[in-house]
Amino acid sequence: MEAVVNVLTNPYYIQVVTMMGIFLIAALGLHVITGVTGQFSFGHAAFLSIGAYCSALMTIHLHTPFILNMLAGGLMAALWGVLLGFPSLRLTGDYLGITTLGFGEIVRVVFINMKITGGAGGLGGIPRETNIVIVYIVVALTIWGLYRIQNSRFGRALAAIREDEIAAESMGINPLLYKIKGFALGTFFAGISGSLFAHMMQYLNPADFGFARSFEILNYVVLGGLGSIPGAILGTAVLSLAPEFLRFVQEYRMLIYGALMVLMMIFRPHGLLGGIDFARLYKKIKNKRKSVENKNTESI
Amino acid sequence: MFWQQFLQQFWQQLVNGVTLGSTYALIALGYTMVYGIIQLINFAHGEVYMIGAFTGLILVTVYKVNFMVAILAAMLVCVPLAILIERVAYRPLRRSTRLAPLISALGVSIFLQTLVTLIKGGPNPLAFPQVIQDTVYVLGPVRFSTVQVIILVMASLLMVFLQFTVKYTRIGKAMRATSEDYETASLMGINVNRVVSFTFAVGAALAGAGGVLVGMYFNSIHPFMGVTVGLKSFCAAVLGGIGSIPGAMLGGIFLGIAEVMGVAAGFDTYKEAIAFGLLILVLLFKPTGLLGLPIQRKV
Numbered sequence: 001m002e003a004v005v006n007v008l009t010n011p012y013y014i015q016v017v018t019m020m021g022i023f024l025i026a027a028l029g030l031h032v033i034t035g036v037t038g039q040f041s042f043g044h045a046a047f048l049s050i051g052a053y054c055s056a057l058m059t060i061h062l063h064t065p066f067i068l069n070m071l072a073g074g075l076m077a078a079l080w081g082v083l084l085g086f087p088s089l090r091l092t093g094d095y096l097g098i099t100t101l102g103f104g105e106i107v108r109v110v111f112i113n114m115k116i117t118g119g120a121g122g123l124g125g126i127p128r129e130t131n132i133v134i135v136y137i138v139v140a141l142t143i144w145g146l147y148r149i150q151n152s153r154f155g156r157a158l159a160a161i162r163e164d165e166i167a168a169e170s171m172g173i174n175p176l177l178y179k180i181k182g183f184a185l186g187t188f189f190a191g192i193s194g195s196l197f198a199h200m201m202q203y204l205n206p207a208d209f210g211f212a213r214s215f216e217i218l219n220y221v222v223l224g225g226l227g228s229i230p231g232a233i234l235g236t237a238v239l240s241l242a243p244e245f246l247r248f249v250q251e252y253r254m255l256i257y258g259a260l261m262v263l264m265m266i267f268r269p270h271g272l273l274g275g276i277d278f279a280r281l282y283k284k285i286k287n288k289r290k291s292v293e294n295k296n297t298e299s300i
Numbered sequence: 301m302f303w304q305q306f307l308q309q310f311w312q313q314l315v316n317g318v319t320l321g322s323t324y325a326l327i328a329l330g331y332t333m334v335y336g337i338i339q340l341i342n343f344a345h346g347e348v349y350m351i352g353a354f355t356g357l358i359l360v361t362v363y364k365v366n367f368m369v370a371i372l373a374a375m376l377v378c379v380p381l382a383i384l385i386e387r388v389a390y391r392p393l394r395r396s397t398r399l400a401p402l403i404s405a406l407g408v409s410i411f412l413q414t415l416v417t418l419i420k421g422g423p424n425p426l427a428f429p430q431v432i433q434d435t436v437y438v439l440g441p442v443r444f445s446t447v448q449v450i451i452l453v454m455a456s457l458l459m460v461f462l463q464f465t466v467k468y469t470r471i472g473k474a475m476r477a478t479s480e481d482y483e484t485a486s487l488m489g490i491n492v493n494r495v496v497s498f499t500f501a502v503g504a505a506l507a508g509a510g511g512v513l514v515g516m517y518f519n520s521i522h523p524f525m526g527v528t529v530g531l532k533s534f535c536a537a538v539l540g541g542i543g544s545i546p547g548a549m550l551g552g553i554f555l556g557i558a559e560v561m562g563v564a565a566g567f568d569t570y571k572e573a574i575a576f577g578l579l580i581l582v583l584l585f586k587p588t589g590l591l592g593l594p595i596q597r598k599v
Contacts, residue, residue, distance in 0.1 A: 040398075040399075090587070095583060095588070102575075102579050103576070105531070106576050106580075109569075109570055109572050109573035113569050215406055218403070219403060226399065251418060254410055254411075255411055255414040257410060258411030258414060260407070261404065261406060262388070265396075265401070265403050266392045269396035269400040270396075270397065
């Protein structure tokens with residue numbers, strides 16, 4: 001019992017779990033863009049950094065409350081998402097991916113060259129506002145919100161674009177408009193996640209938001225199962241905890257991590273939970289039970 | 301006076317840009333050919349180039365061979381490596397979603413970077429020794445170094461050889477057919493798996509040669525060198541029109557010139573962003589690159 005309490009109150013483990021929650025929010029944002037709408041984004045980390053710097057600078061210079069800064073970070077990221085999305089979402093598939101990748105690198109270089117962000121030396125002195133409770137409240141709100149959105153008219157329009165853009169267009173959906181809205185929503189969550197990250201680490205460096213981070217978040221979403229919220233959660237949990245569990249192999253850690261990525265894709269190309277819809281599964285089980293009950297009553 | 305100085309600078313930077321650009325072009329060819337055939341962004345290609353550079357380094361420092369032998373050996377090492385990568389990481393995923401082979405490629409990339417770091421014993425850069433007597437030739441307003449001449453000559457030779465292979469040989473014809481239509485090519489009796497392997501092999505040979513040449517040019521190599529150069533070369537391929545071989549050459553050289561000129565004009569802190577900025581600009585106005593064919597929307 002004491003061992004369990006020790007593990008639960010160990011500050012290191014708490015930090016690991018908090019970081020997992022922060023990246024889960026970013027992964028859920030990418031889930032909207034790639035999983036639901038079916039658009040490639042290889043520059044998600046750029047939106048994290050925009051949100052992170054925006055909120056951190058507001059906290060340092062304007063001393064506004066954290067909740068406000070966090071929302072501002074999210075909105076700033078969404079604004080840039082729209083600005084990037086408006087011209088580039090007309091591109092398809094890989095071209096969109098490459099444009100977002102390029103945007104990510106440009107944002108990183110701009111942050112290195114800006115004075116207010118502290119340049120390559122990084123931005124320090126951010127007060128610590130994030131804690132595990134706040135992070136998981138935001139996570140819960142995000143998941144709840146995304147479930148509501150996915151089952152709305154808007155969410156179905158996004159899914160229709162993913163399945164077949166031309167068919168969706170002929171059903172009266174404006175693909176560009178919906179893609180931009182979806183992109184804005186996804187980048188908003190990235191900005192929120194970045195704000196939480198900034199006030200957790202208390203230090204920001206543009207090097208933390210390179211394309212390696214973008215691909216890491218993409219990994220979370222794809223390995224968990226593209227298009228499924230439980231998949232994104234599972235993928236983030238497995239992959240952000242994997243480096244901790246692989247600590248015993250020390251320097252071979254990244255070697256095994258890389259090999260695991262290849263093997264997972266070969267054996268589960270649709271991700272761990274790909275193609276499994278829990279809501280539908282639950283309904284099926286319920287219906288089956290109901291029909292069994294009905295049969296029983298009939299026989300009586 | 302100012303004008304004269306500017307012109308001299310201009311020609312000099314143009315030569316430097318073309319030199320840098322031809323190394324980008326060598327690597328971009330690998331991306332573009334693979335993409336043309338199986339629509340895969342081969343993110344592990346940059347690592348093949350890095351391993352080519354390391355093979356060259358080992359040969360010239362440990363075995364003290366001539367640089368030409370080192371280039372050939374690097375090409376020979378990279379070919380089976382790329383074929384192996386394709387077999388293990390991409391072939392099982394050929395009929396899968398678009399993102400699955402991409403993640404797999406990233407996995408291979410992380411694996412190879414870590415492997416080389418472990419073998420080498422740390423991520424810090426290694427010095428590439430001076431393998432040739434570096435003399436400077438003066439031609440009008442421009443100064444060439446021997447390394448630049450070697451890079452330009454080697455790159456043009458390899459590209460001419462590639463053009464010849466693709467245009468006039470049997471396997472080249474099969475490659476063109478497969479990139480035109482994968483299914484139909486396989487129905488016409490082309491062994492598409494062999495064509496894919498061959499494409500990876502050719503791309504890897506060019507990347508291996510590029511690795512050694514870049515090592516000779518910049519005198520420094522490290523296990524993560526493939527990442528930025530790989531991304532920029534991929535940019536070059538998209539810039540020129542992905543899937544098009546002349547496009548990759550044009551894109552690479554264009555990018556090299558733009559980058560060198562940008563740095564000379566004083567934007568050196570923005571060096572890494574020049575390639576991507578150009579790419580986004582070009583894609584916005586010509587969504588399939590400079591020499592790319594328009595995409596058709598089919599129902």
